[in-house]
Amino acid sequence: MEVGNLHKLEELDLSHNKLNGSIPKAIGGLLDLQYLNLEGNELHGLIIDEICEITKLAYLCLSRNKFSGGMPPCLANNTSLRDLYWDSNKLILEIPPSFWNLKDILRVNLSSNILVGNVSLRIGNLNALVLLDLSRNHISGFIPTTLGGLNNLQDLSLAHNNLQGNIPESFGNMLSLVKLNLSENNLSGKIPKSLELLIILKYVNLSYNKLQGEIPSGGVFKNLTPKTFMMNQALCGIILLRHKRQQNSWGLVKRDLSILGVRKRISHFEIQEATNGFDESNILGRGSYGSVFKGKLSSALIVAVKIFKFDSHVMLRSFEKECDILCNAHHHNLVKVISCCSNVDFKSLVTEFMPNGSLKKWLYSHNYFLGFLQRLNIMINVVTTLEYLHHALLTPIVHCDLKPSNILLDDELVAHVSDFGISELLGKEESKTNTETVPTIGYVAPEYGSFGVVSTKVDVYSYGIMLLEVFTRKRPTEDMFVEGLNLKSWVSESMPHAIIQVMDSNLLEGDQHHIKNILTSTTFVLELALNCCTNLPKACGNMIDVVVSLNKMKGMFLRRQAA
Template sequence: MFDADSSGIVGNIPLEVGNMSNILLFNVYGNNINGPIPGSNRFSSTIPSSLWSLTDILEIDLSSNSFIGNLPLEIGNLRAVVVLDVSRNHISGNIPATMSSIKTLQNLSLAHNKLMGSIPTSFGEMVSLMFLDFSQNMLTGVIPRSLESLLYLQNINFSYNRLQGEIPDGGIFKKFTAQSFLHNEALCGNPRLNVPPCDNQVKKSSTGKKLLLKCIIPIVVSTILIVAGIIILKVKKRKKIENTLERGLSTLGAPRRISYYELVQATNGFNESNLLGKGGFGSVYQGKLPDGDMIAVKVIDLHSDVKSKSFDTECNAMKNLRHRNLVKIISGCSNLDFKALVMEFMTNGSVDKWLYSHNYCLNFLQRLNIMIDVASALEYLHHGSSIPVVQCDLKPTNVLLDENMVAHVSDFGIAKLMDEGQSKTHTETLATIGYLAPEYGSSGIVSIKGDVYSYGIMLMEIFTGKKPTDDMFVAELSLITWIGGSLPNSIIKVLDSNLVQQNGEQIDDLLTYMSSIFGLAMNCCKDSPEARMNMVDVTASLMKIKTSVLGANRV
């Protein structure tokens, strides 16, 4: 992938870029490139035909540069492209009809160029189109009625052209407004689009009425233009945000494209029977794709700006992360009214379910393995990724188990990306009560040491079967002080009764291991962030305990 969004590039792109034959994304949005793009063909200031031979590329963003020339017929070779944006350049000539062969294209913007001629009728065959922007060109002719058949089309903009004739009013065109057709030469159609009826016959009227119209029309038109201008600015701002999200989602891993309609079908219309659970930022549904793959769909609640922002946060947090103990994001779906993350489905549900349901029970080694998996995930987030990531909301409900009982940390809706060299920042978003570190709860200070504290709480919880918010913890008694008071000789009093029953005669050996584990948990939950262990040492310590357990061959 080549992503140089708004990087201040001037002049030519290096010759080596032309050798990247397997590139999936090419983004030079918002630069000042006015020389040739390298490749087998070199046309100064034009887009070379070699670019259109990249048949597997998913996204091309050449917007806001100074490219000239025509769009070639070979553009139809882009069999996999989803986003094509060459807006805000100096492209001229006609729109090639061969573009209609790109059945995968969802977002097409040719706005702010010098394109002429008519809109090809064959564009009605581009069945995946969702966003279409031809505004600010010199297009002539009529708007093809064939576009009425594009079922997924959500937004069009044909404003500021020289289009004529009747605006289609069937299919998806019924939901479009006047803002999509402003300032054209002679469009006509439905009065709601602020254009005259096509069969309009102007009747003669009295001099008085004409005078009245001459006074009223300029006022009305001016008002409409002002309102339309405000609406267009808001729509463009929101569209820019969504395009940013789409570019972020395209780097979340394997570039699998899943549409909103596929998600509706996979979840039976987001049926209650498919609901896996509800969290602070939305609902999670189980789904099944046509190829049989099971998925989990996290639908973001858009009624709150904070919750909506969590979608962007989770995308930014997850797009560059790869680890066996993190839940994999398969794809994303984002439009004006719907945002969702598509994740791999975890067959065995959450750790919370296994701890507190009568139908499930974890043995000692399973609990130890789960906490090693979680420690490995946090070690990677804190020390293994290019930018440290603070998960901010670690708890049993956010740790999911696959079919092999391997643990995966999920839910990065309030995660924080630490700038390079930065150890902490501030936030107004609080994690779950009981698991958050003292400095986080009192001052909103976020650091990787806050995750260490939450991990220590969860480590105590998984071996005691007691939540930190249990009714027994009142006044001065907390999960930490309860565990601390049991060390080193009363551990059996705080241990999960299921573990005591499972181990029977071997309980003494188990208590020895638990003394080390609870001691480790206490070191994670020190009041001072600086005094807490780091996750590298935590993982190493737990692995050492596991080696002793397996060596003794008693569990």
């Protein structure tokens, strides 16, 4: 509360901390405050009316908190306000009518809230506005024609709402417009030809609406692709005709990945709701691709939500590959896709949730333990999946990044292979290909790591390394592996008489008969693993042979155990 004593304070920036609680009412005493930034905290409660008392405030950012309730109507008293960022909160109700009196405001971002109601005709009062983002709310009704009178507006997003009716012809008057996003609404009618007049317009997204008729061909439309108009079933025009749809390697017409093989398309807002605003308490893991969150859909289904970060073209290709493969390959030991979201600025994959986490967790956490037969069953699950990917499809798939963290376990400890972000598809009559993607150190086949050559042998090699790891409980990157010593050579030098020195000692429990059976079976497994990860690709065999060998060994283990 004592913050109210800083009467001469002009700037207060407490952004990106872990502040919680509510805004103290004493903040209204900071009469000289011009800049207030509380972004990226855990603040909650109402946005208090006392903020309206800071009449010199020009910049007000409360983004990415947990504020609820409505927008205070008294905000119109802050006539000095130029920048208002209240996105990614839980604000509800309508935008108060008084808000549209802020005629000198420049930038407004209220996206990713739960705002309802209509966009007022009085929006035309905001003549100075250069940015307006109301996306990812529940705003309905028609787009007011007065919006087209905002001649200074450069960036407009009304995406992911429930807007209906036509796109106003008056939009052709917004001569400063550079970016326009009206995607994921219920807009109908024709695309106004007046948009051709916007000579500095660079980006347009009208996808997922009910637009119809001919797409304009002049102005910005000369450079747009069909993605801009995707999922508007009644559109036609030169843009669509000149776009040659190529057959992808599955023999399917290549379509936008947000609808490819997915049962139900999901919006960014639904994903945000499912993960409680991407709350850190729901984080399942992070990687170079982005982050994975645990989520709960409106149907009460628990899911895993993989959010891709898009700071490079490589990440975009990673999302496309993973969608393409998981939506078209069908095997009971592959992680199943439930839905995905693909927008220009946000891409995510929603998959079934695996309650027992990754194989890595079970190997290296002191709170978990896998017996010999459990480990063997998991590795049989993995190899049968790879057999399917390599040999059962017209277009073989090479995973390229097999490791324990990419093997997920369901509630019965059945393994499911995940993370196909750097996978490669081998075309017809193609036994190998080249790639520039970087796999995980320690699991890389020599021809892959040195020359970027990808074939099914790459997975055979990685599987062999993982098989060694699972039964020795030693990572291929352990500190002990230096000066020419590695996991392969360490195991190889112990074979066959010193196997007890390298295998996971946690497996050596039970009576003498049981331990002898485990030693015999582990020796077989490790010999098979070494054959898989030989440096000579032609000698490493294939997954069909490995499946047969492991199942045969499992049968022998069970018979000896029962004897």
